[in-house]
Amino acid sequence: MANLRAGLIGLGMMGRHHARVLASLDGVDLVAVADAGGDPHRVAGGRPIHATVEELIAEKLDYCMVAVPTALHEEIGVALAEAGVHTMIEKPLAQDTPSAERLAKAFSDAGLVGAVGHIERYNPALQQARARLEAGELGDVYQVATRRQGPFPSRIADVGVVKDLGTHDIDLTAWVTQQRFVSVSARTAYKSGREHEDLVAVVGQLSGGTVTNHLVNWLSPLKERVTVITGEKGAFVADTLTADLTYYANGLEQHTWSEIANFRGVSEGDVIRYAIAKPEPLRVEHENFRDAVLGQQADIVTMEQGLTTVRVAEACIESAQSGSTVEVPARGHDAGLVVR
Incomplete structure (x- = not known):
């Protein structure tokens, strides 16, 4: 052939x-x-x-x-x-x-x-996280929090940080949880003198009840690409710069110290950094x-999934401009979207 x-x-x-x-x-x-x-x-x-x-x-x-x-x-x-x-x-x-x-x-x-x-989506850390979530290793997913920040890229001139960097987090969050965004509340800042925003903080709600938080900016000398997925059995931390996935398990030991035992939260358990294959995501x-x-x-x-991501990004910008929470309605094929 x-x-x-x-x-x-x-x-x-x-x-x-x-x-x-x-x-x-x-x-x-x-x-x-x-x-x-x-x-x-x-x-x-x-x-x-x-x-x-x-x-x-x-x-x-x-x-x-x-x-x-x-x-x-x-x-x-x-x-x-x-x-x-x-x-x-x-x-x-x-x-x-x-x-x-x-x-x-x-x-x-x-x-x-x-x-x-x-x-x-093709980063080994997130690929592993997605597979382990599907296998039930984290149980119910409560929250996805992402941090994506670093220096300003002078080559980007036609869109702001929401559509350039933020769309990564919108897409990966919907894909890794297999839930769509139903609402977003965002705030932006304009600090570099450009017409487009260079900082955004977003709180989102997904269709399965998961709460999301996304911090994205072009204003930091610290480069960070981190996704934290918290669920009923613990938390996954995916660092997509190093392609590392770490699991923080909920502790199983009973507290004997009464003041701590009265707090009905989780406790610290085992920490595992998975040894995973790391092929180049672009390849x-x-x-x-x-x-x-x-x-x-x-x-x-x-492209249908890419369209949905653009819609969510524009809802974030609309939310920041209006100072209100914006609903992201399911439209046509988006209503049953499974972003595998």
């Missing part, structure tokens, strides 16, 4: 990593790349470098990776859908809900595989998309 012919549009900071993975992916030939600004990181490797998506489409692609600025996602994505090219678009799916809806519809109507590059993401294009069983973030 011939290798799939893949293209890549967008050769910036993320594009260079996509190029590296696509160039070495089994069953795939990266045949050409495109970027209106050329190839600043020199990742083309002798392949044709085009300026437009139309020139890239002319290479007779089976599928394409889109890593351009968010504001260009709809225009480029629709062009690929109309050309019959299966496509994965970097997160977020689009800059707003109407654009995301049009993209999801374009690929659905064309019968094409459309996916969104929410890479955190796993591309392997799954390749398999989906081939019609094989695969775990991708669909």
Whole structure:
């Protein structure tokens, strides 16, 4: 069987990593790349470098990776859908809900595989957490709290921290718990002099009753990517920078000190850091998309799921602007969404 012919549009900071993975992916030939600004990181490797998506489409692609600025996602994505090219678009799916809806519809109507590059789903720590939650190792899930902070990335100019970084936490929280967001209450801050927010704090409620908390900013010299999942049997702490998953079990020992025993809470138990395989998340993401294009069983973030994430992100922004809690209604396929 011939290798799939893949293209890549967008050769910036993320594009260079996509190029590296696509160039070495089994069953795939990266045949050409495109970027209106050329190839600043020199990742083309002798392949044709085009300026437009139309020139890239002319290479007779089976599928394409889109890593351009968010504001260009709809225009480029629709062009690929109309050309019959299966496509994965970097997160977020689009800059707003109407654009995301049009993209999801374009690929659905064309019968094409459309996916969104929410890479955190493929982090080994979160993959392990998801599997262990499904196996019941934590029991009922009470709370998911995430912290995602670090220095300001000057390359991001068209969206704020909610749609750029916060969408990671929205997607991974819904996926790891298998629950959708039903309401959010958020506060934002504008400290860097830009038109978009650079700090957000969100409290959310999920469909299964789980409470969520998300702290995201571009204002910290400390880089953090932590997810804490608390349940009836203990807590999982996933550090996606190191891909480590640690389990903090509830203690089983009875307290003999009466003042402590009167408090009917949990106590400290065993702590286990799991030894897990740590494949590169970006490679796993591309392997799954390749398999989906081939019609094989695969775990991708669909455009419908990406659309739902954009809706929740916009609800967070609306909440911050209005100072009120915003409901996130189930719409159509979202009502029964299972984000596996």
